[in-house]
Amino acid sequence: MRVAVVGAGQTKFDEHWEKSLRDLSTEAGALALKDARIDGKHIQSLYIGNMSAGRFIGQEHLAALAVDQAGLIPIPATRCEAACASSALAFREAYFSILSGQYDIVMAAGSEKMTDLKGTDAIATLMGAGDQEWESAIGLTFVSLYALMARRHMEKYGTTREQMAMVSVNNHRNGALNELAQFPKEITIEQVLKSPLISDPLRLLDCSPITDGATAVILVSERVAKRFENPIWILGSGQASDTLALHHRKSLTELLSTKVASKKAYEQAGLKPKDIDIAEVHDCFSINEIIAIEDLGFCEKGKGGKFVEDGKIARDAEKPINPTGGLKSIGHPVGATGIRQISDIVKQLRGDYGKLQVNGAKIGLALNIGGSGATGVVNIFGRDKPK
Amino acid sequence: MPYKSSVPLFWRLKKSKYNLIGTKCNTCDKVFFPKRNLCPNCRRRGNLDDFQFSGKGKIVSHTIIRVPPEGFEKYAPYAAAIIELDEGARISGQIVGDISKVETGKPVRAVFRKIYEDGSGGLIHYGMKWEMAE
Numbered sequence: 001m002r003v004a005v006v007g008a009g010q011t012k013f014d015e016h017w018e019k020s021l022r023d024l025s026t027e028a029g030a031l032a033l034k035d036a037r038i039d040g041k042h043i044q045s046l047y048i049g050n051m052s053a054g055r056f057i058g059q060e061h062l063a064a065l066a067v068d069q070a071g072l073i074p075i076p077a078t079r080c081e082a083a084c085a086s087s088a089l090a091f092r093e094a095y096f097s098i099l100s101g102q103y104d105i106v107m108a109a110g111s112e113k114m115t116d117l118k119g120t121d122a123i124a125t126l127m128g129a130g131d132q133e134w135e136s137a138i139g140l141t142f143v144s145l146y147a148l149m150a151r152r153h154m155e156k157y158g159t160t161r162e163q164m165a166m167v168s169v170n171n172h173r174n175g176a177l178n179e180l181a182q183f184p185k186e187i188t189i190e191q192v193l194k195s196p197l198i199s200d201p202l203r204l205l206d207c208s209p210i211t212d213g214a215t216a217v218i219l220v221s222e223r224v225a226k227r228f229e230n231p232i233w234i235l236g237s238g239q240a241s242d243t244l245a246l247h248h249r250k251s252l253t254e255l256l257s258t259k260v261a262s263k264k265a266y267e268q269a270g271l272k273p274k275d276i277d278i279a280e281v282h283d284c285f286s287i288n289e290i291i292a293i294e295d296l297g298f299c300e301k302g303k304g305g306k307f308v309e310d311g312k313i314a315r316d317a318e319k320p321i322n323p324t325g326g327l328k329s330i331g332h333p334v335g336a337t338g339i340r341q342i343s344d345i346v347k348q349l350r351g352d353y354g355k356l357q358v359n360g361a362k363i364g365l366a367l368n369i370g371g372s373g374a375t376g377v378v379n380i381f382g383r384d385k386p387k
Numbered sequence: 388m389p390y391k392s393s394v395p396l397f398w399r400l401k402k403s404k405y406n407l408i409g410t411k412c413n414t415c416d417k418v419f420f421p422k423r424n425l426c427p428n429c430r431r432r433g434n435l436d437d438f439q440f441s442g443k444g445k446i447v448s449h450t451i452i453r454v455p456p457e458g459f460e461k462y463a464p465y466a467a468a469i470i471e472l473d474e475g476a477r478i479s480g481q482i483v484g485d486i487s488k489v490e491t492g493k494p495v496r497a498v499f500r501k502i503y504e505d506g507s508g509g510l511i512h513y514g515m516k517w518e519m520a521e
């Protein structure tokens with residue numbers, strides 16, 4: 001049994017003062033249905049990723065709310081949570097629900113409304129992805145967890161401040177072409193290096209922003225896929241877990257969850273890192289893209305900074321990474337990001353993604369990470385139906 | 388600010404927070420901080436007892452937090468680190484004293500300090516911070 005993605009939708013990622021979580025979720029779902037050219041009545045089940053609506057807007061029981069707002073009562077609705085990897089989990093659950101033979105047409109979605117809270121409360125809410133008793137309680141923030149990784153990576157492998165800045169520059173250069181991005185503008189290395197220090201060595205422009213947004217995709221079984229134009233096939237899917245607290249890890253310079261999840265996905269797909277044409281990679285902080293490039297096997301451990309410096313991640317280079325802008329430029333509504341990445345890979349592999357199109361992309365990978373890496377999810381997609 | 392808790396959470400954790408008591412597995416000899424109910428290596432074959440850490444360790448990685456979370460404003464900028472305790476477990480903590488002296492590999496020791504307050508009139512949270520041992 002094979003499963004394909006036949007529709008993808010994303011709201012503008014932004015600070016949406018005029019729209020609520022329910023507005024954004026409904027909009028993304030409708031865009032995905034329109035893209036797939038089917039009516040909502042064909043959706044048999046909904047899986048929605050969301051990190052923390054309970055703290056961001058005081059609303060739980062989101063999946064039923066989404067089905068209610070979409071006029072899809074009484075289909076089953078399930079919410080998935082793994083911090084910033086919530087919607088990649090929703091995607092996998094949707095995938096498995098079709099593999100099980102239970103359904104033929106399922107929607108996977110993701111949403112987060114972060115700006116209804118003031119900034120400091122949003123930051124405290126995000127810290128719920130870490131260890132509340134032993135990390136948050138001593139004054140750590142999410143950027144400081146990644147700063148601890150960055151420091152170690154710099155000391156151990158000689159990764160430079162400039163190389164990390166180049167990640168942000170690359171992603172903003174790509175995002176400048178993306179109409180749905182929160183910050184569609186180019187930045188320079190100097191701007192990154194002069195932006196305010198948040199948690200040494202990371203600066204403001206190493207960090208992804210706080211964002212509102214929603215995303216959705218439509219998954220279908222092989223049996224019904226022939227009714228759709230241009231299905232994009234799931235070739236492999238892996239997920240792995242690690243310690244919730246960063247300090248419990250043996251290594252601060254790799255994410256075990258990325259390594260294990262990608263190994264599984266590569267094995268299922270029968271592919272190697274060199275076969276990947278484009279990748280959407282979880283750049284919540286610039287250092288994480290460098291670590292991810294290594295852990296996904298695109299280069300040797302410790303050489304990720306050099307890989308970036310050598311220009312290999314540019315949209316016209318050997319391994320285009322985040323060719324639509326990444327979390328840095330597009331924005332990071334945490335529960336929506338995983339499916340945003342998948343939606344972008346799907347649009348790239350169809351080959352008609354306008355200004356954002358990477359020519360000749362046939363195989364794409366999406367890496368979504370929860371917290372400081374306690375959850376890692378890798379999905380690999382292909383334009384051609386696998387045998 | 389960390390999740391605003393009432394007394395029970397901190398009551399429950401006071402042994403660990405105030406005295407650095409973790410657990411040791413008598414089956415595999417590994418030590419854990421904070422306490423665990425199950426040895427992650429041995430699982431059901433594990434046999435855990437309380438274990439007192441000495442409060443000495445060394446810095447594995449460090450940062451200076453300049454944009455603090457709510458409740459920590461008056462301490463910023465402050466240094467935070469991952470510390471490997473001499474007995475083997477790792478912990479996150481703030482480093483007190485001259486933050487320009489903080490370096491990877493340097494020895495530190497635990498000191499009992501106020502960590503933060505739940506606003507004016509709220510709970511005052513105490514625990515361990517760390518000072519450079521040299």
